[in-house]
Structure formats: structure tokens, C-alpha cells
Amino acid sequence: MVTRTERKTRAEQKMETRQRLMDRAVRLFSRRGFARTTTAQIARAAGVSHGAVFMHFGSRDALVRAVAGEIGRAITDRLHELAADRASLRQVLRAHLRCIEEREDLYRNILTELPLLPNDARTAWVGIQSAISTHMAKVVRAEMRAGTLRKMPQALLFNTWIGLVHHYLANRELFAPGASVIARHGRTLTNHFLRLVRSQEEKNR
Amino acid sequence: MSDNTCISCGMPMRTDEEHGGGDANATHCHHCSAPDGTMKSYDDVLAGMSRFMIDSQGVDADAARKMAAGMMAKLPAWKDRG
Numbered sequence: 001m002v003t004r005t006e007r008k009t010r011a012e013q014k015m016e017t018r019q020r021l022m023d024r025a026v027r028l029f030s031r032r033g034f035a036r037t038t039t040a041q042i043a044r045a046a047g048v049s050h051g052a053v054f055m056h057f058g059s060r061d062a063l064v065r066a067v068a069g070e071i072g073r074a075i076t077d078r079l080h081e082l083a084a085d086r087a088s089l090r091q092v093l094r095a096h097l098r099c100i101e102e103r104e105d106l107y108r109n110i111l112t113e114l115p116l117l118p119n120d121a122r123t124a125w126v127g128i129q130s131a132i133s134t135h136m137a138k139v140v141r142a143e144m145r146a147g148t149l150r151k152m153p154q155a156l157l158f159n160t161w162i163g164l165v166h167h168y169l170a171n172r173e174l175f176a177p178g179a180s181v182i183a184r185h186g187r188t189l190t191n192h193f194l195r196l197v198r199s200q201e202e203k204n205r
Numbered sequence: 206m207s208d209n210t211c212i213s214c215g216m217p218m219r220t221d222e223e224h225g226g227g228d229a230n231a232t233h234c235h236h237c238s239a240p241d242g243t244m245k246s247y248d249d250v251l252a253g254m255s256r257f258m259i260d261s262q263g264v265d266a267d268a269a270r271k272m273a274a275g276m277m278a279k280l281p282a283w284k285d286r287g
Contacts, residue, residue, distance in 0.1 A: 073217065080219060120279065123272045126258060127215070133261035155263035 018056045020046045025067055030105035034064060034113045061118035068110055068121045072128030075099040079135035089139050089149065089197075093161070093190045096132065100165070101182035108169045133158035148202045161193050212281040213237040213250050233282065247283060 024045040028037045039053045039060050046052075057063040078099050082092050100107050114122060136158055143149040168181045168189065176184040209218045211234035218224050218234050225231035226242030233244040236253060245253070254273035258264040264272070277283045 076217070077219075080217075119275065123275050126262070126264070126272055127276060130258050130261040131216075134257070137261070153263075154260055158261060159263060 014056075017046070017048060017052060021048065021053060021056055021063070022066065022070065025063055026070075026103075026106060029064075029067060029109060030103070033109045034117060039063070061120060064118055065120040065124055067106075068117070068124050068128070071103055071106060071110070072124065072131070074103075076128060076131045076135065079132060083135045083138040086142065087139060089136070089143055090190065090194060092136055092139050093193065094186075096136075097165070097182050097186040097190065100169070101180055101186065104169070104180050104182055108172060111166055112170055129158075129162065132162075136161070147199055149197050150199050152197070157197060160196065164189055164193060211237055213244055213277070213283070214254055215276060215280050244282065247277070247286065250283075251277060 021042060025037075025042045028042055028045060040050050042063075043050045043053050053060070053063065057066060075096065078095050079092060082095055087095075110117070110121075110125065114125060117125075133154060137154045140149060140154070140157060144151050168175050168185055172181040175181050210216070211218060212232045214234060214237050216223070216234045216236065221227060221229040223235055225233040225235060225238035225244065227235070228242065231238070231242070236257075237245050237250050239245050239249075244250075251270065251273050254276065255266065255269040258269040258272060259266060278286075
């Protein structure tokens with residue numbers, strides 16, 4: 001008979017193994033990219049059998065989806081907090097970049113390998129970007145009402161920002177070879193973007 | 206999937222107010238909630254999620270609809286549907 005304590009321990013062990021697989025998957029996907037990382041390598045790095053990957057995630061696609069989901073959740077949780085605290089657009093942009101910088105290799109690999117990632121992961125990525133845009137929109141609307149930002153559609157404002165950031169990330173070897181492109185150019189990109197979207201009155205202040 | 210993720214659209218529900226009808230026990234979020242607090246129909250949620258991607262990123266309407274349907278097919282409220 002299995003006691004309550006033993007059942008809990010097994011559940012905890014299961015959670016720990018799952019988390020260890022996630023951690024190793026993140027490390028390998030960050031270092032080697034998605035296409036060059038196999039489930040066998042992830043299992044080996046986690047010190048578990050190859051079958052354990054499928055027992056915990058069902059498929060490689062589901063593991064990739066979980067990794068993309070986790071990074072998305074980390075970013076959107078932070079921006080959700082800031083939007084709720086009525087932060088400024090500058091604070092939201094800086095937090096967005098900081099979240100990316102903390103996992104820049106992984107983020108960049110998702111970005112550059114996106115067309116080859118499983119459908120679910122690609123769709124989740126679009127959902128994550130929509131959530132980021134929506135959190136940005138909350139503070140943007142407040143600043144547009146206050147007259148400090150130019151009025152423009154949410155999608156264009158977000159695409160202008162994300163287009164700029166993603167261009168630098170995707171071409172990191174051009175802008176910051178061997179280093180963090182966000183650490184090197186983040187402040188410049190934030191200042192440039194804010195200059196573009198600020199109202200004339202605000203610029204004249 | 207966490208208990209605090211909407212069973213209908215997958216949105217994380219971080220506060221009580223984000224649950225349907227402001228009820229912390231509701232398994233669907235305020236976006237997927239009809240005026241009476243019950244969960245919206247499949248078609249209404251599909252339209253809402255498509256609109257979310259269109260407004261936030263300017264996604265093409267058909268592409269948004271396809272992605273929304275793909276997301277919903279994985280979620281507890283709709284995964285057994287057809």
C-alpha cells in the first residue's frame with residue numbers, strides 16, 4: 001500500500017524530473033539552437049532515460065512548445081505587473097529588453113529558427129507577442145490620453161518596436177559579435193523608439 | 206496546465222478580477238465570459254481571440270482565425286470538440 005507521504009514524494013520527484021528536463025532543454029536550445037538539439041542529448045544532460053522525455057512531455061514538439069511558453073510567461077508576467085502599476089512606456093520597454101537579455105541566446109534562437117519550429121510553438125509565440133503588445137498598449141493609451149505620445153494604432157506601434165528589437169537580435173553578429181546585443185544597444189534602441197513615438201509637445205519640453 | 210490558466214483561451218489569470226464574472230473559482234477568464242458570467246460560445250471566443258491578434262499585431266484576419274482555432278484545439282474547453 002502506498003502511503004500519502006510516499007505518493008507526495010513521487011509527485012514531487014516527477015515535478016523535479018520534469019523541471020530538470022526543462023532546465024537542460026533550455027540550456028541546450030540556448031547554446032546549440034533547436035535544430036541541432038536532440039531529445040537524446042536533453043535526456044543525457046538531465047541524467048534520465050531517453051523515454052523519460054516522452055513520458056513527461058509526450059513529444060519533442062510539446063517540449064519545444066513548453067520552452068517557448070515558459071519564456072513567454074516570464075516576459076508577460078513582468079509586463080503585466082508593470083502595466084498594473086501604471087508604469088511609463090520607458091519602464092515597460094526597459095523591462096521588456098531586460099527580460100529578453102536574461103535569456104538572450106534562447107530568445108534569439110526561437111526568433112531565427114521560428115519558421116522551422118513546430119506549429120504549436122509558432123502559434124504560442126504569436127500569442128505571446130500579442131500579449132506583450134497588449135500590456136504595452138495599456139500604458140501607451142494612458143500616455144496618449146495625457147498627450148505625451150503621438151496617436152497611432154496599437155499594432156503599428158508594437159510592430160515598430162518589435163521590428164527594431166528583433167532586427168538587432170537576429171543580426172547579433174553584425175551589431176554585437178560575441179556579446180549581448182541588448183546590453184550593447186538596448187538603451188539606444190529604447191531612446192530612438194521613444195523619440196519616434198513621442199508627441200511634438202513632449203519633445204519641445 | 207495551471208489551474209489559473211483560462212480553459213477556453215489559455216490566458217493566465219493572475220487576479221480574481223481576471224476570472225469570469227470576477228469569481229476566483231471560475232475556470233474561464235473575463236474575456237471568455239458572457240455578460241451573465243457563463244463561458245462564451247466557441248464562435249464568440251474564436252472571434253475574440255482572432256480580434257486580439259489583429260488589434261495587437263495587425264495579423265491578417267484569416268491567419269488570425271487559423272491560429273486562434275489551433276490554440277483553442279489544445280485547450281480543455283474545446284479540445285474534445287469535433
